[in-house]
Amino acid sequence: MPLPRRWLSILLIAAMLAIAMAAYLMWEPAIAPVAPPAPASFDRQRVLRGAQVVAQGDCAVCHTARGGKPFAGGLPLATPFGTIYSTNITPDPQTGIGNWSPEAFTRAMRRGIARDGHQLYPAFPYIHFTRMSDDDIAAAYAYLMRRDPVQTRTPANALVFPLNFRPLVAFWNVLFLRPGPQAADTSRSAQWNRGRYLVDGAGHCAACHTPLNLIGGEKWSQAFEGGVIDGWEAPSLAALAHGAVPWTAPELVTYLRTGVSSAHGAAAGPMLPVTRELGTVPQADAEAIAAYLLDLRKPAPRQAGPGSAPVDAQAVQRGQVLFAGACASCHGDRSPMQQFGDRPSLATSSAIHATTPRNTIQMILQGVPWEGEDALHFMPAFHQAxxxxxxxxxxxxxxxxxSRLPPWNDVAQAVTDIRKGDAPQ
Incomplete structure (x- = not known):
């Protein structure tokens, strides 16, 4: 039975309004290009301040491809929806941000919109950068504009349909972007507020340490309860002072600035370059981050219950033989590095006390790369051996x-999945 004409008119008007609203959300104006600013036009102190801001945000970590020039982009970022390549943020006017005005840069940081008006994918964590102050954003702009321009185009992203249609990000922003700085909590100390500002803003810690929902948004109800990034587990930060191996403020500060904690182990995977960046910022910033994180008091992740996976005595025996041959010279209780060095004991390793075997497996597979004279710690990779x-x-x-914790479940399957790169997220 055909709909009455009145209802057809209502449906048509509703459809037109929906299309108009969608167009309003998706369309963003371009900001006119500018001539690349002269290096001398930037105040030296602001540039130095910008170096600290950029280090706080780990910008070089994501915007530098392996073997590539600093900040020239091209690093592949694996997501559940495909691969995104980081962009060139050097001051090259053709392929970088050399013709971006401060207003264009600020809009990108606050709202995730490029100079020409296209939507940036939220792999660029503008939902956190939006909380940065105007002064910090301006300082970051000054620092980046003083870098060496590099003319290089990054590869095209490889995302699944329809997520490869950028304007759809506008609808994602309606759900997850809350633009603008975050007001200070006047009931807390200046150090605590500084820590929250760095963790929630430039540091964008929740981007890795919070689980994501089906459309890639952070689950705010589970903030800092852990996530997965590049095949590594980003552990929960929600109960650092109350976990199986509690952290103290001095231990956490040392770890953030050096990548090593004598009580918890060494940074590896995506966290290793983060600690290298944080090693260049003022110690007071690391202390503020530690103060804020240690104040988070959500329940610690639950471990598997007793009996959930029986101890595989034969696997333990075989593993003991492997450990004696491949690992004991560094990690054995009587090894020189244990007795006279500062190598952390495996008895307090966060990876071995984690809820899943992911990071222990990844550490064995990938190790910690040698960085020459700048190496903080080194472990050979065993993925081929x-x-x-x-x-x-x-x-x-x-x-x-x-550890005194119950065995992990399905370790053999986890190894197979992680080696193939398709371990469950």
Missing amino acids: LDDRQIADLTVYLRATY
């Missing part, structure tokens, strides 16, 4: 020997 069963056996042995 050991097969899947050997890595699983070693993982089972480490958990059984260096």
Whole structure:
């Protein structure tokens, strides 16, 4: 039965309004290009301040491809929706941001909109950068505009349909973007507020340490309760002072600035370059971050219950043999590096005490790369030397020997999945 004409008119008007609203949300005007600012036009102190802001935001970590020029982009960022390549943020006018005005840069940081008006994907964490102060954003702009321009175009993103249609990000922003700085909490100390500002703003810690929903938005109800980034587990930050191996403020500050904690282990994977950046910022900033994080008091992640996975005695025995041959010279209780060095004991390793074996497996597979004279710590990668069963056996042995927690489930399958790069997120 056909709809009455009145209802057809109502539906048509509603459809037109929906289209108009969608167009309003998706369209953003371009900001006129400018001539690249002269280096001498930037105040030296502001540029130096910008270096600290950029280090706080780990900008070089994501915007520098392996073997590439600093800030020239091209680093592949794996997401559940495909691969996104970081952009060139050097002051090259053709392929970078050399013709961006301060207003265009600020809009990108606050709202995720490029100079020409296209939507930036939220892999660029503007939902956190929006909380930065005007002064910090201006300082970051000054610093980046004083870098060496690099003319290089980044590869095209490889995202699934329809997410490869950029204007749809406008609807994502309606759900997850709350633009503008965050007001200070007058009931808390200046150090606590500084820590929250750095963690929630430039540091964008929640971007990695919070689980994501089906459309890539942070689950705010589970803020800082852990996530997965580049195949590594970003552990929960929500109960650092109350976990299986509690952190103290001095330990956390040392870890943030050096990548090593004698009580918890060494940074690896995506966290390692973050600690290198934080090692260049004032110690007071690291102390503020630690004060804020240690004040988070959400319940610690639950470990598997007793009996959930029986101890595989044969795997432990095989792992013990592997450990003696491949690991004991550095990690053994009587090894020179344990007795006379500062290598952390595996008995307090955060990876071995984690809720999943992911980071222990990744550490064995990938190790910690050698950085020459700047190396903070080094561990060889065993992805070629050991097969899947050997890595699983070693993982089972480490958990059984260096923790009092129940065994992990399905370690062998986890090794296979992680090696293939398709481990569950």
